[in-house]
Amino acid sequence: MALKNMHNRQAILDTIVYIGSFFLFWEWLRPLEQITDTADIFIFVLYTAFCFFLSYMQLKWWIGSPLKLVGLLFILDGLFFYDPFLSKEWRIQFINEIQFNISAMMNQEWWEMTSIFRSLLFLILLWLMSYLLYYWFVVAKRVVFFVLLTFIYLTVIDTFTAYDGTYAIVRTFLISLIIVGLANFQRILMKEKIFRIPKDKYVSWIMPLVTVILLSSIIGYAAPKFSPQWPDPVPFIKSAAAGAGGEGSGSGIKKVGYGENDERLGGSFVQDETVVFHATVENGQYWKIETKDVYTGKGWVRSNDDEPFVDSTDGSIEMNDFSPVVETVSKNGELAFNPTEKLPKLAYPYGVSSVSANEPVAFYSYRQQSNEIYALNTEGDTTELIQYEVGFHEPTYSLKALREVDENADPEEVKEQYTQVPENLPERVQELALELTAEETNRYDKAKAIEDYLDSARFQYSTTGVAVPGEDEDYVDQFLFETQIGYCDNFSTSMVVLLRSLDIPARWVKGFAPGEEMDQLENGQRVYEVTNANAHSWVEVYFPEIGWVPFEPTKGFFNPTDFTSGLDLEELINNQEDKPDVPASNMEEPKEEEKEENSTAARNWSIDIDWKDVFVGASVLLIVGLILYVTRFKWLTWYKIKKYRKKADLETYVKEYKFLLALLAKKGLKLQSDQTLREFAIEVDKKLHTIEMRRLTSQYEKILYKKDPDETQWGKLTEHWETLINRILTNL
């Protein structure tokens, strides 16, 4: 009687739990209509219900399976076929479909698969799920895992797709509470071997569950709903991937681009490929904007903010940053700005001689030291130009002349202004500079040696993971000796400071790198696209009699400035072997490489990421990860048995024993803190009807408590260990 009661009760509980599982699975199907091109989802739900029902009936397989198969074909017929069900034409068409799709699958032409076939596969999946869920919920009574998966699925779908999971979550929550509660009830009864309970006890057990469910659903329904506590991650991930930059994520990551304030350098930034301007010019140029002269230890400031402006109404500019002895070629170019990205100062090439805008400008105002040019309107306010032409005398520096300058001929004022370093600059910076230039005899080779050093593999170019110097750290010192990872500011500032520590006048230049070549016009001019990501800083070194010469220490960037050997042909040939790294000769190669790198990078960024794929991939990974985690003891055991079989020593044995304890704990036999190993071993052996645990424990005790544990029988112990592990896995 009692037994019959128990069976009845179990059957009722099982039924409720199984129906709950169907509703949970339904929640998996609901979003499909919206996020995939699946139509008629209701039919699939019906089929699922049909399969669940048949699985529940526990029919013999030779009754159940044909019924499900017929149901499956019937649905396919209703959805896709026009001929009468199972008529000759129908069968031919069906077989043709199958053949066609299988061959498409064989050839991995997934896109060829027809919707009939896909529906067929989907229906088979539903069929299998009915088995799986029956097993999980009714046979194994493992409810929580699937409930958890459902929640993860819904939250992920809700987050990453258009599907609105608000009510799905509420429904899932309710169903979950019911089935988890019931399954738990049943498990307790089984565990405690309770076969009969009075009717009123049922009530006293069911009432709290019902109350909790009702209460939580009422509260859930009535309570104010929080808006998402985390910002929707999708736009951020997309923007980070596409390089569009987020609206101030507030995480300390900056957006790349030209900015005025350089007092505090360092930190990572997000790449930003927004176009700033298109430059039409014969060849790539540094687009210089300004220079700075005072290094504070953290960044750059200007020593003389009161430097007088030179005004020019006709647009002629005289920067005087190199002397007339330098050979020049007259060229001109045109800059057209992106209206949203206009700059307060003009960007111009080396040797600029004139500027003319297509819009009214009263006069241009520029400074010869800081090398800034402003355009002003009639009211004396700065205007941001959208388009202007520049005329310039592109300098070509003679290496011979650069090598031959007298290092002691720096004018006093230049020397004073441009060899400043902070007082607390660590000494090792100067020591490094001295070491690097120990063998060089002239200023040019010294600068080149430092440039080459910064270009060496020791340093890494990266816009992310770049440190900000702490309160008592020096920006340059940190980069050179600690982090060795950074971007143009790190490289250029370091080079300036290294040069200055040798008393070589140098300054820090800001502007834009030449950008990417987009087009070549018929008149020989080329169009370069300059984006925020091309914002750049580099170095100028002062050479007496010659002037300021640009250097490029940043890895992966090249110096567009022209250098000639300045030697006779014969001398050149003689010297080539000694000086293989004359910049003029290695100019071209890095240029090509750089281009290639840039363009591949650009391509990578521009690939449209298919978010559906990412989502599917992430869910698969998540599920695989979960399964691996849940079953970790199974595969870990297998792996450990293999591993320990080879080794037999004290250390291995300790690991084996600890693993054993962990496995037992996972199976519900946990070593209590007041329990001795011996007591625990007796408990385990009693439960498993073994003696191995006591044997293993007495050996382990020796390791723990004996003066010098003898190392004789480890191999034998591993055998016991294996036996016990297998016993645990089969019995617990």
Add this chain to the structure above:
Amino acid sequence: MTQQTFLMNHKVGKLLSNIKKVIIGKDEVAKLSVVALLAKGHVLLEDVPGVGKTMLVRALAKSLSCDFTRIQFTPDLLPSDVTGVSIYNPKELQFEFRPGPILGNIVLADEINRTSPKTQSALLEGMEEKSITVDGTSIPLNKPFFVMATQNPIEYEGTYPLPEAQLDRFLLKLNMGYPSQLEEIEMLKRTSGTHPIDSIEAIMEKEELIELQQQVDDIFINESIQRYIVDIVSGTREHAKVFLGASPRASIALMKAAKAYALIQDRDYVVPDDVKYLAPFVLSHRLILTSEGKFEGKSERAIVEEVLAQVKVPIDRGVQ
């Protein structure tokens, strides 16, 4: 484990089975008495009369071929009845010392709480100092020296309960308890002819016993287990229901007992189980409960068990 120690342990086993012949169903008490004997400690047996306390001690003494003496404590017993007395010998014209029962090897002090504190302390001083003072001269006690005191917990009229400081001198406090029905029947069968106590033989010489006692000192105890002991003992001091917890002497006692127990278990190292098993026997008579604890009807043993449930057993290889 050397061959010699193995033989010795074999003898311990034989000793126990010898006692078993006489005392039925009291293996644990016999074993613990041997533990105390090997640890050079003493035992306080607390139980009602007639459960075989005396028989146990006699069996032990006989198996060891040691001198067995017995002191029956009564209210009018004097210290000199315990220690011995100097009597004037007119023939020799000098005082002659007549040794008292305390100068045996195994001393049964029956109903120790029936005599006055003065007489009690004569025995207890000897237990601690291993010597007695008679007429100003110090006389060393015999080796081995093992006292088994009994007290009757039921009668309170005219008794002098041992003070806390005195109780501390006993390594273990044991309870005999009644035998089970089957055991009692078996007992009747055995005593129908000659009493088994008359037929057992000595199996261990005094020297062998002394050597075993020395071996106890060589048993290895890991630092982690020493810490475990200290944790338990200091746990009794922190327990809310305890007025006075166990003293550091209790820690030493617990360690010694654990070592002796390890030896009779054929091990040359101590495991936490030894400590855990012995703690109630070593500690419960050293605690004084608060009046609150007494009113709740808590036994000292239960307190020790509560402490044991809270102290973490060392199962890491941290300290070697």
